[in-house]
Amino acid sequence: MSDTLHNDAHGETVDEGKRDFIYIATGAVAAAGVASLGWPLVAQMGKAADTLAAGSVEIDVSKIAEGQQLKVLWRGKPVFVRHRTAKEITEAENTDAAACPDPQMDNERLIPDTTGKLRPEYLVMIGVCTHFGCIPVGEAGDFDGWYCPCHGSHYDTSGRIRKGPAPKNMEIPEYQYISENVIKVG
Amino acid sequence: MSGHPSTYEPKYAPTKWLDQRLPIVRMGADFMTFPSPRNLNYWYTFGGILTMCLASQIITGIILAMHYVPHVDMAFDSVQRIRRDVPFGWLIQPMHAVGASMFFLAVYVHMFRGLYYGSYKAPREVLWIVGCLIYLAMMATGFLGYTLPWGQMSFWGATVITGFFGAVPVVGESLQQWLLGGYAVDNATLNRFFALHYLLPFVIAGLVGLHVWALHHVGQNNPIGITEKTKKDTLSFHPYYTVKDGFAMVVFMLIFAFFVFYQPDALGHADNYIQADALKTPPHIVPEWYFLPFYAILRAVPDKLAGILLMLGAIVVLFVLPWLDTSRVRSSRFRPVARKFFWIFIFFCFILGWCGAETPDDMVFTVGSKMVDGELKPMGLNFTWLSRIATFYYFAYFLAILPILGLIEKPLARPESITKAVLGDKAHSAAE
Numbered sequence: 001m002s003d004t005l006h007n008d009a010h011g012e013t014v015d016e017g018k019r020d021f022i023y024i025a026t027g028a029v030a031a032a033g034v035a036s037l038g039w040p041l042v043a044q045m046g047k048a049a050d051t052l053a054a055g056s057v058e059i060d061v062s063k064i065a066e067g068q069q070l071k072v073l074w075r076g077k078p079v080f081v082r083h084r085t086a087k088e089i090t091e092a093e094n095t096d097a098a099a100c101p102d103p104q105m106d107n108e109r110l111i112p113d114t115t116g117k118l119r120p121e122y123l124v125m126i127g128v129c130t131h132f133g134c135i136p137v138g139e140a141g142d143f144d145g146w147y148c149p150c151h152g153s154h155y156d157t158s159g160r161i162r163k164g165p166a167p168k169n170m171e172i173p174e175y176q177y178i179s180e181n182v183i184k185v186g
Numbered sequence: 187m188s189g190h191p192s193t194y195e196p197k198y199a200p201t202k203w204l205d206q207r208l209p210i211v212r213m214g215a216d217f218m219t220f221p222s223p224r225n226l227n228y229w230y231t232f233g234g235i236l237t238m239c240l241a242s243q244i245i246t247g248i249i250l251a252m253h254y255v256p257h258v259d260m261a262f263d264s265v266q267r268i269r270r271d272v273p274f275g276w277l278i279q280p281m282h283a284v285g286a287s288m289f290f291l292a293v294y295v296h297m298f299r300g301l302y303y304g305s306y307k308a309p310r311e312v313l314w315i316v317g318c319l320i321y322l323a324m325m326a327t328g329f330l331g332y333t334l335p336w337g338q339m340s341f342w343g344a345t346v347i348t349g350f351f352g353a354v355p356v357v358g359e360s361l362q363q364w365l366l367g368g369y370a371v372d373n374a375t376l377n378r379f380f381a382l383h384y385l386l387p388f389v390i391a392g393l394v395g396l397h398v399w400a401l402h403h404v405g406q407n408n409p410i411g412i413t414e415k416t417k418k419d420t421l422s423f424h425p426y427y428t429v430k431d432g433f434a435m436v437v438f439m440l441i442f443a444f445f446v447f448y449q450p451d452a453l454g455h456a457d458n459y460i461q462a463d464a465l466k467t468p469p470h471i472v473p474e475w476y477f478l479p480f481y482a483i484l485r486a487v488p489d490k491l492a493g494i495l496l497m498l499g500a501i502v503v504l505f506v507l508p509w510l511d512t513s514r515v516r517s518s519r520f521r522p523v524a525r526k527f528f529w530i531f532i533f534f535c536f537i538l539g540w541c542g543a544e545t546p547d548d549m550v551f552t553v554g555s556k557m558v559d560g561e562l563k564p565m566g567l568n569f570t571w572l573s574r575i576a577t578f579y580y581f582a583y584f585l586a587i588l589p590i591l592g593l594i595e596k597p598l599a600r601p602e603s604i605t606k607a608v609l610g611d612k613a614h615s616a617a618e
Contacts, residue, residue, distance in 0.1 A: 032449045045378065051368045071465055076370030076463050131490055132349035133370075135467040136341065150346065164489050169246055178529050 011097035017035075056186030058178070061122050069138050071127060074185050078135055079173055080127035084157060089120045091144065092158035099162075102169045106158045109169070113177035124183060125159045126173050146170070192216050203590030221420035222427050223408035225608050229303075229306065230406070232296040238435055239289040239396065244387050246282040252582045254334065256380035258373045260337035262461040271465025280450035286328055286458060287453040288442050290476035293321060297504075302528055304516030305407040310507040313400040318504050320393045323386055328474065330383040337458030339470050344379070345373045353491045372466065410607050412600060419604040470545065478542030479535055482573040483580070485546055496577065510584055512592030520598040524591050531583045534576040541573035 008014045049053030059073050064070050064083040082105045084092070092106040110118045111126070127146075129136050134150035141154035143162045148155075153164030160169040175185040189464040194215040205212055253272050262520050268275035297317070301340040306314035333344045348371065352362040367374030385585055405414065421427070445452060453475060457468045473481050484497040503510070518525040552566035601607040 005410050044368055046364050048374065049367055050372065051372075054369075073465060076368055076372050076464060132346040133352075133452075134346065134471065135465065137467075139471075149467060149469050165485070165490055165493065 005084060018068055056184050058182055058184050060182050062181035064122075066121070072185070074126075074173065078127040079185055080123070080125050080138075080159075080170075082138070084121050084123055088144065088157035092156060093120070095156060095158070095160070100156075100160045100169070102161055102167070104158075104160060106171055109160075109172055111151045111172075111175060111177070115166065115180065122183075123157075124172065124175055124185070126171040128170065129153055129166055130168040130170065131164070136170070189218075190216070190221055193219060205303075217402075218422075218424040218428070220423040221414070221417070221421050224419060224421045224426075225408050225410065225415050225603055225604050226406070226430070227409050228430070228434055229295070229299040231431045232292050232406075233401075234431035235292045235435055235438050236289070236296060237284060237394065238438075239292055239388060240257040240387065243282065243289060244391070245284050246278050246285060249278050249386070250282055251380075251384060254380075256334070256377050258336065258376055258462070261334060261376060265335045277446070277488045282397070284442065284445045284450060284453060286331065287445070287474070287476065288438070290328065290565060291325065292438070293324060294476070297321065298532065300407075301507075301531075302518045302525075303409055304406055304511070304513075304518065305510065306508045307411075307516050308508070309404045310400075310407060311402060313397065314508055315505055316393055316397045316400055318501070320390055320397060321504075322501065323390045323393060325477070326385060327386040327390065328476065330379045330386065332369075332464040333376065333379045334383060335458060335614070336462045337529065338460045338462055338466075338506065339372060339455045339471070341462030341464070342467055342471050343473055344375065348375075352496050353494050355491070360595065361462050372464075378554050383567055407516065408604060409517060410519060410601060411605065412604060412607070415603050462600060472543055475539065475543075479538035480542070482538040482540075482542035483578065484568065484579045485542075486573040488578045500580060503581065507584060507588075511588040512590075513588075513595065513597070514592070515597040520600050521591075521595060522598060523595045524588075527587050530579065534583075538573060538580065541569045541576060543567045546570040546573075548567045 005013055005015050049102060053076050057072050057079070059079075059081055059082060059084070060068065062074050064081060066083050067085050069080055069082040089106075091180075096105070097103040104119040106120065107118055109123070110120060111124070112118055120165035127135055129148040129150065131148065131151055131153050134148050136153070136155060138146055138148035142154035143154050145157045145159060145162075145164065146155040147153070148164070150167065151165050154162050155166075155170060156162050158169075161167070173185050177181050178184045192212055192215075194205075194212040196205045196211070201211060204210070241581070250268060253264065253268045253275065255261055266278065268279045273280075300314065300317070329343070329347055333340045348362055348365055349514060351359045351365055354361055363369060365375075366372070367378060408414075455472065455474075460468075472478070475613055481498050482502060483500050484493045487493040513521060513524065515521055518528055546569050548569055550565055550567045550572050552564040554566075555562050555564045557563075
């Protein structure tokens with residue numbers, strides 16, 4: 001007789017090892033059932049199919065005058081397209097990337113056009129402060145770029161964070177030039 | 187509710203029959219005759235006031251839900267419609283909106299009372315922790331509710347607060363988008379916030395049940411912090427404290443009514459009368475007044491994650507307070523040094539609130555000026571630094587002052603009993 005066997009109150013022989021196995025197996029099936037029912041209850045809160053399908057936006061950059069900024073709503077967030085002045089471009093290019101909290105060169109923040117050339121005059125980025133999601137104000141702050149009024153983050157003319165609580169540079173969305181002057185965001 | 191022997195005797199056949207099957211009348215009767223310390227002052231009436239606030243919020247809230255439309259295109263207009271067109275909506279909507287502020291006003295008095303009289307100390311730790319949970323649920327409910335009118339502050343407040351979740355390492359962005367149901371605050375967000383805003387008050391009501399249960403199990407604290415020893419130290423809850431609580435409620439309702447009838451918007455923000463605009467952040471985002479101190483703590487640090495952790499820490503520290511305060515004397519009445527630090531603590535809580543309402547780079551006061559990069563900049567103390575000083579004191583109070591003070595402070599002599607404290611030497615003749 002193995003040591004997991006003993007007699008119960010009715011004198012029947014009980015195999016404890018077998019019972020443990022049944023308990024664990026039953027528990028495991030129940031846990032799997034709860035998990036498979038629980039997941040839909042959690043996942044329903046995620047992005048719905050129509051939200052995910054929210055399409056792309058096309059923007060004609062030639063319509064933006066020098067020194068002007070276009071704000072377009074894309075996926076519920078504003079996209080900034082700024083036609084930068086020569087002074088702003090020079091400032092952005094002459095900044096030492098190492099001096100920024102999130103080091104990046106200005107040309108790393110641009111995407112080449114159909115001819116493979118960079119167009120530093122057009123800066124395209126998601127106009128959302130990387131701190132808590134406010135929309136920074138243009139031509140403001142200590143670095144002549146953007147200033148977030150919520151908690152005082154200063155961005156330079158390349159949209160890089162330079163001072164304040166925001167941890168990252170303003171994000172560059174996925175976009176491409178689809179003709180000489182038209183970009184497609186998304 | 188347990189705690190004292192039941193004195194209820196059912197008189198009639200139906201009440202006897204019911205008492206044997208479901209002793210609910212007995213429970214109510216025992217509740218009303220609960221022996222309470224005889225020396226409770228008006229600071230102890232805020233539990234009753236808070237119960238009234240919760241009931242008022244639930245009743246007005248259910249009514250508002252009958253007229254409110256949780257959709258981005260209609261939410262703003264539906265709230266305006268309630269205020270202008272729905273019969274008595276002009277009364278019920280401000281009762282709910284002002285009621286939230288009144289609820290927080292009362293809970294802060296209630297919490298400071300507990301802090302001053304040491305109501306968190308053994309054996310009331312669980313009572314205190316359940317209270318902290320209620321406060322946390324209140325904060326969540328208040329935030330969710332503020333989003334519903336879909337004004338500019340609603341929208342941007344929701345954006346900033348849900349942004350906290352984005353700061354969580356690695357999974358932050360997915361977590362945030364899961365909460366929002368999209369890439370940004372939008373219709374999905376508004377809808378779920380409405381559902382949760384409706385749910386949470388009932389969770390609060392359940393927690394209040396636990397809070398009162400714990401209170402009746404361990405007995406009430408009192409202004410001298412000495413446990414009642416004899417029956418003489420106590421009074422029946424009814425009529426002594428129902429009358430006292432009732433009077434305090436009426437006074438509180440006067441303040442409440444002043445805001446509802448004369449200043450229904452004074453505690454809100456004008457920008458919330460502009461419909462939410464995802465393309466334009468208001469120049470100066472501020473939360474409702476009751477969150478300002480925590481907002482100031484958040485902004486006191488120049489790092490996103492550290493700011494959030496510090497702000498959460500400011501609440502978490504309350505949960506562990508029973509184990510941080512090492513003094514065996516409950517009431518600050520007998521702690522001359524602790525009492526001073528307590529009032530400094532209150533002072534800095536107000537300072538934090540002030541900092542939360544101002545722009546971080548603005549100056550509190552200036553002392554001359556100096557040239558920086560060819561520009562004349564004023565010198566002095568700005569709000570960022572003031573909030574750093576106040577944040578430092580906030581944490582130092584809980585993490586250093588209370589633990590150390592309990593070990594070195596010499597408390598004053600305490601009276602023998604509550605009766606002695608109330609009646610002085612007359613206690614003896616009364617006892618005879």
